[in-house]
Amino acid sequence: MGPPPTAYKYQWSNQQYPWISTSAPMSSSASSVSSSVAVSSSIQTNASVATSSCSALPTFFPPTSTTPFPCGSEENKVQQSDSVEEISEATLDSIEVEVQSTASLDNTVDTKEAGTEGGDITKEPKPGMRFESEDELMNYYKHYGKQCDFPVMTQRSKREKDETVKYVTVGCARGGKARNRASNVSKPRPTSKTYYKARMNVMLKDGKLCVTSVLNTHNHVLSPKKSRFFRCNREVNESVRRVLDTNDEAGIRINKSFHALVTEAGGFENVPFGEKDCHNYIDKARHLCLGKGGAQALFEYFRMMQYKNDGFFSLMELDDNDRLKSVFWADARSRGAYNYFGDVVTFDTTYLTNRYGMPFAPFVGVNHHGQSILLGAGLISSEDTESFVWLFKAWLDCMDGKTPNTIITDQDRAMKNAIAIVFPSTRHRYCLWHVLRKVPEKLGSHGQYKCGLKSKLLSCVYDSLTIEEFENS
Structure with missing residues (x-):
């Protein structure tokens, strides 16, 4: 041996x-x-x-x-x-x-990182550098940040509807203005923001990401011994x-x-x-594992429902290891109701999660009696753009490609991106309940909040019948 x-x-x-x-x-x-x-x-x-x-x-x-x-x-x-x-x-x-x-x-x-003594040295960023993809860009800047001992993050970016990067700014994770988000202003939370200005601006030109400007300004102590603990460098x-x-x-x-x-x-x-x-x-x-035989039992149940009812629709998504990742289903009644009451649809994942941590994602509409009706439902393993895109496409296939006029969701960036991809012509609005729930958080510290401001705000929201009346209130 x-x-x-x-x-x-x-x-x-x-x-x-x-x-x-x-x-x-x-x-x-x-x-x-x-x-x-x-x-x-x-x-x-x-x-x-x-x-x-x-x-x-x-x-x-x-x-x-x-x-x-x-x-x-x-x-x-x-x-x-x-x-x-x-x-x-x-x-x-x-x-x-x-x-x-x-x-x-x-x-x-x-066991060793690039940029150490005697090893490989990452070149300093300069205007005119070109990258084939966003992943190549981030890999380069992460190695440069590890070499210079500062954390890296994407500070701002703009994408097309197909998720193609139009321009992106990458820089130090300690850059930007510190924001005190603590509810108790007398006990502000510590922050790592130091107005660090090191950044690199990149724009899409001729199908490649081209560096337009670079700023390498350091205003905080670098941490050679702590660089491996930065979030951008911790990777399994x-x-x-x-x-x-x-x-x-x-x-x-x-x-x-x-x-x-x-x-x-x-x-x-x-x-x-x-x-x-x-x-x-x-x-x-x-989260992707339903236990021994769980995914198979769910598949058998859906097959039994399709045997009993030809209008039953179901789809299951598996990961690379054949583990259940996402699932969607809708019965014949839900598909029929959507043909009549599919103008406005509500989609929300905040109500319920099952014992395996998979959020329950229902599509809900309103019938002519003002009653909520279920238009389909799903279970997803994670609330990211990829999962929502798969779920929305499954629901769209179930409804024969008919998109809703308006969809109401909570303020979730992943949902917003997925809706722009799958439902580009649908009006996207935020749920009123989620908006009003943040009012105390945003205005609770105002001196007039409990002295009439709250009641006037609710009256403006619920009692306004026209746009002009709402704006004047």
Whole structure:
């Protein structure tokens, strides 16, 4: 069995990232294979590890040296083994664990960042630089920010209806004006905003994102040791997600999985994410799982309803791992009612979430008796633009492509973007209940709010019959 793999510096490719200049020629290395954990109920032919009942979790990955070798040395090349690594500690459920391969951390954790001493240096942004996509732009500026030790964010942007970026401004996350949003003005919340002016303006020209102006002004202390804790730099990559998913399905606690990844990387300083980020990913991934047989039971129920009623409509969306992501359904009565009362539709996701954290999203209309009627419903795993676009398209297919004249929603940016994509000709209005709910928050500190301002505002909203009357009030 060869020596354990050592932490090494990740080399970026100039072909993939042309904005990175390499200070030294890149040495060839063996292809990296991600480490995976397989749970087996029988003894493996090549090797097996018998475990006993114990509260400690087995260390899946052998500890590595925290002192990296030069990239060109033989010690730094990936040592790969097809044999099973012995595990001395025991699992809680006395299971047998097989480590299929031990490989480099290129597929799990980037142990070193670009821009460090002796590594790759990201070029300083200059006007005239061009990028193929928004992702390439953000990857470049994130690496530059990590090199210069400041956090990065998108400060402002404008997009077309098809979500194509028209122009975007990226800069330091500490830039901008500080806003005191605390309800108690005597106890203002601390803020990290320092009017930091470092930014880069980018505009779409000839199908590419072109840098028009750059400002590199620093007015706060840079944080080299804290740069890995910036939100923009904390990322759980795909390989780490697979490890977390596998361990979570095996009943292994997240803190144990995280410490195993830290051991593999050679220390906390080499891990670009924290334990909280692992918890957030697993919590979000669990939202897609309805439990054992849950998605299949739902599919069987919908098939039974379609057998009983030809007008029943349902659609299900699965993720890359064939887990239920979103679902939509509508019965024949809802589809028939929409033909008569589909002029104005209300869509809201704030009323109810099920036990799996999936928001219930109903489409509601009003009939000729002033009664609310259900025009379809769905369950979505996350309230983002992609999920809303899928749900709106499913509802539109169910209603034979007939769009409503007006749709009323709460003040949600993801909903607004999805409506502009799927219902470009539909009037979008905000729900009055959501608007009035924010009145005390915005005007509660006003001296006249409880002395007549509140009643006058409500009278203006509810008693005005014409536009002129509302404006005069």
